[in-house]
Amino acid sequence: MVHYVTVATCALSQWALDFQGNLERIAQSIRQAKQQGARLRIGPELEITGYGCYDHFLESDTELHSWQALASLLEDRSLYGIMIDTGMPVMHRNARYNCRVVILDGQIVLIRPKMYLANDGNYREMRWFAPWTKRAATEEHLLPRFITRLTGQKTVPFGDALIGTEDSCIGIELCEELFTPASPHIEMSLAGAEVIINSSGSHHELRKLKRRVDLITEATLKCGGIYLYANQQGCDGDRLYYDGAAMVLANGAMLAMGSQFGLAEVEVTVATADLGAVRAFRAAICSRSMQAAQQSVPEYPRVEVAFSLSLDYDQLDAQVAPTVPLQFVRYLAPEEEISLGPACWLWDYLRRSRQRGFFLPLSGGIDSCSTALIVHSMCRLVVDACNKGDQQVISDVQMCYGRTTAGDGSFVVPKTPQELANRLFHTCYMGTANSSSETRQRAKQLAQSIGSYHVDLDMDAVVSAIVSLFSLATGQTPRYLVHGGSNAENLALQNIQARLRMLLAYLFAALLPWVRGHSGSLLVLGSANVDESLRGYFTKYDCSSADLNPIGSISKADLRRFVAYAKDHMQLPELAAFLEAVPSAELIPFSSSYAQSDEVEMGMSYDELSVFGRLRKIEKCGPYSMFVKLLHIWAERDLGPREIAEKVKRFFFFYSINRHKMTTVTPAYHAETYSPDDNRFDMRQFLYNSTWSWQFESIDRAVKQMEQEK
Known part of the structure; x- marks a missing residue:
């Protein structure tokens, strides 16, 4: 029997803490x-507070304002006639839970707390919530x-339950629960849940989206059913960017999928x-029926609840047609993800910090x-949104510009990425006698x-003034290694x-904004990649120290x-x-016998x-196990x-x-699971016994044994 149900999932x-905007x-x-x-309708995880409140979740204000926001949803009669799934922290019997709150026509149907908490990598949910x-x-x-x-309800059900409608049954799982070996959707489906909803706060990493899609596809192939996935986007x-891609699947087929960026x-x-x-x-799979x-x-x-998701069989609307499944899901290549993810992250940061643009030391x-x-890429995305008439983006651009630009007082929307960049993006080549004409020219052409x-x-x-000051104070003048100086002098210069x-x-x-007759200031961008940070191949408090590092x-x-x-x-x-x-860092004089090279200086x-x-972070290798694997x-x-x-x-x-150096690293867009950022992601000490005596001796013994066996 046909029962069409129309559902919505959101990105x-x-x-965080923007209760009014949220x-x-x-x-x-x-x-x-x-x-x-x-x-x-389902929405992202903790959408009322924002997912990234961190220790603000420990404050009673956060819970109070969450209930106040929920009250606004409950009393808004324009939101009646649709079952709403939303998310907020809830204190139950003096324990705080990460919850989904399901409401319908001004009533709270169920509060469903999260059962399996994300507590690794970038996540510390057990710091704030109980499972x-x-x-x-x-x-x-x-x-x-x-x-x-407001509702007339003194108490409501709190816990792990299904919602029974007049025509179906809905089960709920939250974000991390999908990734666990025994996901709740399995038993919920066996218990009769035909619709599973999942509200997530899942961040972007290169090559990660396919894993989400594969998990949900496999879940609906094995269990059958309709699966709704919501996610934050922005x-x-x-440091995190939540990459949307809200989706609806049924019986292993992708019916609809939102944008990733x-x-x-x-x-x-x-x-x-x-x-x-x-x-x-489901009925066609004998083994599933047996289980x-x-x-x-x-x-x-x-x-x-006295509510149905579908029309009755004798009330079918000919205008309601089933969604045709997508033929394929296109996954972006890593280089496309780099083009889009950090660009969207930068735009959100710029508009929400209410700054006037970015400044970048452009080295060539x-x-x-x-x-x-x-x-x-950010400028391309913004101009494209402006050209499509996105009023929120146009308003944000106007705020970043700082004033109107037309003679009649109206705002002139930028027509090209270059026009927008000329106002928002400032670059500077900071040369010295050690800089090459090639890097200077590359920087100029790109700008x-x-x-x-x-x-x-x-x-x-x-530079000369600093060296002269040192010489005046000490009576010594440092020299580069190529001029006969020591390693210490060479590094200091x-x-x-x-x-x-x-x-x-x-x-x-x-x-620079003042020089150009504009108001405000700029955010400084850094450019140290993950490999240089891992190796420590940069100067502490140099131009890699900035406000943001994409x-x-x-x-x-x-x-x-x-x-x-x-x-x-x-x-x-x-x-x-x-x-x-x-x-090349281009920090020492060029000579016929030596040209500075990053890889030569690093020794790798x-x-x-x-x-x-990847071996250190993802595969959890110390020196000996890394040696064996290599x-x-x-x-x-x-x-x-x-x-x-x-x-x-x-x-x-x-x-x-x-x-x-990682204790002072510039906040960076998180894109790789082997990021060495110690502030949130890579929890390791910063004072080491750098001889690694026990570990290195274990490697040496293994090498000696291998050489003797030849």
């Missing part, structure tokens, strides 16, 4: 869902008195599925080039192509240049692929010169660094055990002596 650009976006999404005929451990059980939750006065106020604050994805097809799909009939299937409590190397291209307001300067006089660039960056960021969690290899992609996709042929250039290649990083990973390379051992020991030595 919202929520912001509420407006939630209400807007509900109205849009209703307009498209949906009878069920609900009572499977298939509910308790009565005493509501705040002002909610009781920067919630921290975008500037819209509200995106509603609607699909129509057939409950009859779900029942037929559903077993006594071990939990007897879930059902909260019954591939790292600062990548950062500039990400800003260029011209993307439209940034560019400054080209030499800072030798400032390089660091002077690097750190002066940071000082100049903040000076220009503060005053590439701080992206590997050099991925950045090179991104620049190659941008060369063609963004029609910037001058990027070929960046790809061909040898990475960027490709090797990527391997070290014997096989690098089996095809012309490297013996001793050479591999030396590379491993060199990496861990420099990693450990430079780990302290």
Whole structure:
């Protein structure tokens, strides 16, 4: 029997503690869902507060304001006629839970607490929330008195339950629960839940989206049913970007999927599925019916509501048609994700911080080039949204501009990315006597192509002044190694240049708008990639110290692929010169016997660094296990055990002596699981015994044994 049900899932650009803005976006999404005929609407995890409140979840104010926002949804009669799933923290019997709150026509139907909490990587949910451990059980939750006065309800069901409608049954799982080995949707489906809803706060990482889609596809292939997935989309106020991709699947087929990246604050994805097809799909699988009939299937409590998701069989509307499944899901290549994810993150950060733009030290190397291209991508996205009439984006652009630009007082919307960049993006080449004409020219050409307001300067006089001051105070004048100086002198002279660039960056960021007759100040962008951070191959408090770093969690290899992609996709042929250039800091004088090279100075290649990083973080390798694994990973390379051992020991030595730099690392867009950012993601100490005596001796013994066995 055919029973068409229209459902809606949302991707919202929520912001931690922005209760007013979050509420407006939630209400807007509900109205849009209703307009498209949906009878069920779900939203992102903790959408009332924003997911990234962190220790603000410990404050009673956060819970109070959440209930106040929920009250606004409950009393808004324009939101009646649709079942609404929303999210907020709830204190139950003096324990705080991450909850879904299901409401219908001004009544609270169920409060469903999260059972399996995300507590690794970027997530610390157990710091703020307790997990609900009572499977298939509910308790009565005493509501705040002002909610009781509004709804007439003194208590409501709280716990792990299903919602029974007049025509179907709905089960709820939250974000992390989908990723667990025994996901709740399995038993819920066996217990009769035909619709599963999942509200998530899932952040973007390169190559991650496919895993989500695969898990949900497999879930609905095995269990049958309709599955709704909601997610936040945007920067919630921290390093993470939540990449949307809200979706609806049925019986293993993708019916509808929202965008992964975008500037819209509200995106509603609607699909129509057939409950009859779900029942037929399940009944046709004998083994599934056998499992559903077993006594071990939990007897879930059902909260019954006088509401139906579908029309009755004799009330079918010929205008309501099932959604045709998508033929395929297109996954973006990593270089496309780099182009879009950090760009959207930067735009959210810029508009919400109410600054006037960005300032970037543009060196002519591939790292600062990548950062500039990400800003260029941001400008392309913003101008495209303006051209499509997105009033929120137009309003945000006007705020960033700081004033109207037309003679009649109206705002002139930028027509090209270059026009927008000339107002919002400022670049500067900070040269010295050690800089090459090639890097200066590359920086200038790139700035011209993307439209940034560019400054080209030499800072030798400032460097000389610092050295002269030191000489005056000590009577000694340091020299570069190529001029007969020591390693200490050589390093100190390089660091002077690097750190002066940071000082100049903040000076220009503060005053360039004033120079141009504009108000406000600029956010300083850094350009240290994840591999350099891992190795510590940068100067502490140099121009890598900034307000934001879009590439701080992206590997050099991925950045090179991104620049190659941008060369063609963004029609910037001058990027070929960046790809061909040898990475160099250009901080020491050039000589016929030595040209400074990053990889030579590090003693390892960027490709090797990527391997070290993944083994260290993702595969949890210490020095010895890394050595053993590399014997096989690098089996095809012309490297013996001793050479591999030396590379491993060199990496861990420099990693450990430079780990302290991560305590001051610029907040970076999180894109890689081997990010060494110690502030939130990589919880390791910064003071190490850099000899690694026990570990390195274990490697040496293994190498000696291998050499004796030859």
